[in-house]
Amino acid sequence: xxxxxxxxxxxxxxxxxxxxxxxxxxxxxxxxxxxxxxxxxxxxxxxxxxxxxxxxxxxxxxxxxxxxxxxxxxxxxxxxxxxxxxxxxxxxxxxxxxxxxxxxxxxxxxxxxxxxxxxxxxxxxxxxxxxxxxxxxxxxxxxxxxxxxxxxxxxxxxxxxxxxxxxxxxxxxxxxxxxxxxxxxxxxxxxxxxxxxxxxxxxxxxxxxxxxxxxxxxxxxxxxxxxxxxxxxxxxxxxxxxxxxxxxxxxxxxxxxxxxxxxxxxxxxxxxxxxxxxxxxxxxxxxxxxxxxxxxxxxxxxxxxxxxxxxxxxxxxxxxxxxxxxxxxxxxxxxxxxxxxxxxxxxxxxxxxxxxxxxxxxxxxxxxxxxxxxxxxxxxxxxxxxxxxxxxxxxxxxxxxxxxxxxxxxxxxxxxxxxxxxxxxxxxxxxxxxxxxxxxxxxxxxxxxxxxxxxx
Amino acid sequence: xxxxxxxxxxxxxxxxxxxxxxxxxxxxxxxxxxxxxxxxxxxxxxxxxxxxxxxxxxxxxxxxxxxxxxxxxxxxxxxxxxxxxxxxxxxxxxxxxxxxxxxxxxxxxxxxxxxxxxxxxxxxxxxxxxxxxxxxxxxxxxxxxxxxxxxxxxxxxxxxxxxxxxxxxxxxxxxxxxxxxxxxxxxxxxxxxxxxxxxxxxxxxxxxxx
Numbered sequence: 001x002x003x004x005x006x007x008x009x010x011x012x013x014x015x016x017x018x019x020x021x022x023x024x025x026x027x028x029x030x031x032x033x034x035x036x037x038x039x040x041x042x043x044x045x046x047x048x049x050x051x052x053x054x055x056x057x058x059x060x061x062x063x064x065x066x067x068x069x070x071x072x073x074x075x076x077x078x079x080x081x082x083x084x085x086x087x088x089x090x091x092x093x094x095x096x097x098x099x100x101x102x103x104x105x106x107x108x109x110x111x112x113x114x115x116x117x118x119x120x121x122x123x124x125x126x127x128x129x130x131x132x133x134x135x136x137x138x139x140x141x142x143x144x145x146x147x148x149x150x151x152x153x154x155x156x157x158x159x160x161x162x163x164x165x166x167x168x169x170x171x172x173x174x175x176x177x178x179x180x181x182x183x184x185x186x187x188x189x190x191x192x193x194x195x196x197x198x199x200x201x202x203x204x205x206x207x208x209x210x211x212x213x214x215x216x217x218x219x220x221x222x223x224x225x226x227x228x229x230x231x232x233x234x235x236x237x238x239x240x241x242x243x244x245x246x247x248x249x250x251x252x253x254x255x256x257x258x259x260x261x262x263x264x265x266x267x268x269x270x271x272x273x274x275x276x277x278x279x280x281x282x283x284x285x286x287x288x289x290x291x292x293x294x295x296x297x298x299x300x301x302x303x304x305x306x307x308x309x310x311x312x313x314x315x316x317x318x319x320x321x322x323x324x325x326x327x328x329x330x331x332x333x334x335x336x337x338x339x340x341x342x343x344x345x346x347x348x349x350x351x352x353x354x355x356x357x358x359x360x361x362x363x364x365x366x367x368x369x370x371x372x373x374x375x376x377x378x379x380x381x382x383x384x385x386x387x388x389x390x391x392x393x394x395x396x397x398x399x400x401x402x403x404x405x406x407x408x409x410x411x412x413x414x415x416x417x418x419x420x421x422x423x424x425x426x427x428x429x430x431x432x433x434x435x436x437x438x439x440x441x442x443x444x445x446x447x448x449x450x451x452x453x454x455x456x
Numbered sequence: 457x458x459x460x461x462x463x464x465x466x467x468x469x470x471x472x473x474x475x476x477x478x479x480x481x482x483x484x485x486x487x488x489x490x491x492x493x494x495x496x497x498x499x500x501x502x503x504x505x506x507x508x509x510x511x512x513x514x515x516x517x518x519x520x521x522x523x524x525x526x527x528x529x530x531x532x533x534x535x536x537x538x539x540x541x542x543x544x545x546x547x548x549x550x551x552x553x554x555x556x557x558x559x560x561x562x563x564x565x566x567x568x569x570x571x572x573x574x575x576x577x578x579x580x581x582x583x584x585x586x587x588x589x590x591x592x593x594x595x596x597x598x599x600x601x602x603x604x605x606x607x608x609x610x611x612x613x614x615x616x617x618x619x620x621x622x623x624x625x626x627x628x629x630x631x632x633x634x635x636x637x638x639x640x641x642x643x644x645x646x647x648x649x650x651x652x653x654x655x656x657x658x659x660x661x662x663x664x665x666x
Contacts, residue, residue: 296595299631300638313627368627370599417639420623428639432472 003374005381008286010325011225018228022073024289029072032081033061040102048098052123056109057102059120067115071108075235075258076135076186080105082254100125103151104186110154110161111136119157126150127185135186138170138179172204174211179235187235191260193250197238199263207238207263214270221332225325229278232257232285251277253284268333268347272326279322292317292375302364303416303423305357305408310423313369320361324382324389327354331392348396352404355389360412362386364421457665459489462497469644477560484562491527492516498549498651501641503633503660509556509563511661515549525550525567532565579605579614596630611656619649622664633660
């Protein structure tokens with residue numbers, strides 16, 4: 001399918017190509033499950049093999065329809081398949097690992113059977129955090145941590161769940177279908193940046209309320225992007241902000257559909273963070289089916305306008321895309337009459353800085369990257385959208401725009417190698433003794449021999 | 457680069473890094489220039505950075521190979537010459553010097569005959585034995601076509617169809633060993649191009665200078 005780059009640069013909504021990319025992902029997940037189902041009876045140690053586990057796996061594989069596709073595109077399944085590929089596909093593992101891996105999978109099968117009203121008997125496994133999650137549904141069975149590794153008989157039929165007398169409770173949802181999860185193992189284990197937060201009571205309510213307001217604003221201001229967000233994002237994971245930054249957030253290529261972020265009472269900041277992380281997720285999903293950069297370009301690190309450390313071309317591409325979307329969203333927010341007041345100065349500065357940073361990143365991508373045909377269209381499209389956004393901020397106070405430009409230039413001077421797109425490594429020192437007329441205030445050139453012959 | 461361009465580069469190096477002495481290097485090159493008056497020079501950068509080792513390669517006209525290589529061998533203090541009548545192909549470098557800037561001395565030097573320089577063969581990724589190497593070189597070949605490959609007992613090398621700019625080279629997966637010194641090397645090489653990659657047991661060399 002020939003993709004339209006505009007739909008991927010900004011939120012194009014649920015288009016046929018969005019669905020096509022989604023199907024590519026579910027097909028890939030299904031192939032991964034089939035490989036695991038084939039290997040499990042052959043390679044699992046006898047002590048770790050259970051027919052009930054294989055039944056759960058086969059049930060998901062043999063089902064069809066949107067409910068099954070929703071399971072196949074769940075971030076927890078992404079992580080389950082990542083663990084399978086990384087730890088089981090080639091190297092031998094112990095029986096505990098096999099039991100944990102295939103035991104946790106039963107949560108997916110149970111959630112699917114529950115949604116479809118199917119009759120199925122499974123053996124669930126309490127995960128290392130003491131939770132048995134029905135991934136793909138909000139239902140959770142919570143046990144004391146000492147119950148980790150315990151098996152629980154699960155009987156499903158007519159949309160009901162019997163779990164050895166234990167009642168499953170729904171976890172918090174930000175919106176229907178978007179779970180707020182901080183414990184379930186297949187979600188929490190893959191979160192390695194920043195610490196997980198476990199807000200309770202009022203703190204939890206405040207966390208969720210700010211996110212609901214942010215999403216409600218996003219729906220009004222960027223309906224296409226919101227539609228995609230609702231279709232792809234299934235889990236929000238709370239993070240600690242122990243260093244007291246404005247906000248911390250992360251997302252992972254092996255947890256597509258999960259966004260991690262810290263709390264803020266500012267819905268605009270939360271929207272900015274959600275959009276930023278969602279854009280990474282969206283591009284990660286796109287890249288599986290449609291590469292933008294040609295392979296073989298991971299050798300070098302480049303100057304990043306957003307950080308003091310360097311980034312690879314792929315990181316610059318993801319950053320430019322995310323911040324272009326963030327700047328576009330914030331510009332639409334501050335351009336709204338009600339925002340044209342003192343409080344919006346920070347947002348205006350934020351927009352202007354983001355645009356200058358995106359310009360720098362796109363410059364490096366254009367300088368050094370080798371792109372696919374679609375990638376070239378995508379890059380050119382981002383340049384064009386950046387131009388439109390510069391038009392959109394003409395009413396900003398010139399002094400504020402100058403400040404944003406200066407901030408970016410200062411960062412660039414500090415961390416990039418002159419006017420190239422290269423990152424300046426810490427040990428790099430410019431020791432060229434330039435003549436004073438070339439560098440006012442500089443030192444005179446050291447006397448250097450004019451030719452090798454003369455010196456010899 | 458020709459001799460004048462090589463000296464210009466060397467002068468820029470000394471102005472950029474005044475701590476370098478280069479005394480032996482300059483004396484050595486001066487003596488070589490007396491016997492090898494024509495031909496072209498290439499700069500070789502090792503993957504562990506210019507602070508460690510720099511290489512120089514010289515390739516003169518093959519018709520003068522016998523007399524020039526004998527003279528170069530004398531300058532280098534090499535006792536043995538390559539086999540007679542094994543002049544390299546025209547344009548192919550036959551003199552290789554490795555210099556340690558920190559110690560201001562040459563650590564190796566050799567006169568290569570066609571035999572010791574390895575046979576040049578048209579390249580295809582399938583020539584790589586290991587599947588991972590095959591995939592890596594297929595990606596490289598797609599981005600920047602490789603014209604030929606040479607093998608010897610101690611090294612192997614791939615030569616690009618068109619020399620590629622140093623920044624484009626540094627974007628490649630295969631240049632990852634240079635990443636730690638990329639700003640220094642970029643400053644050193646300015647807008648020069650990479651024509652060949654040479655792999656030894658423990659080093660990757662990029663041959664630049666076009």
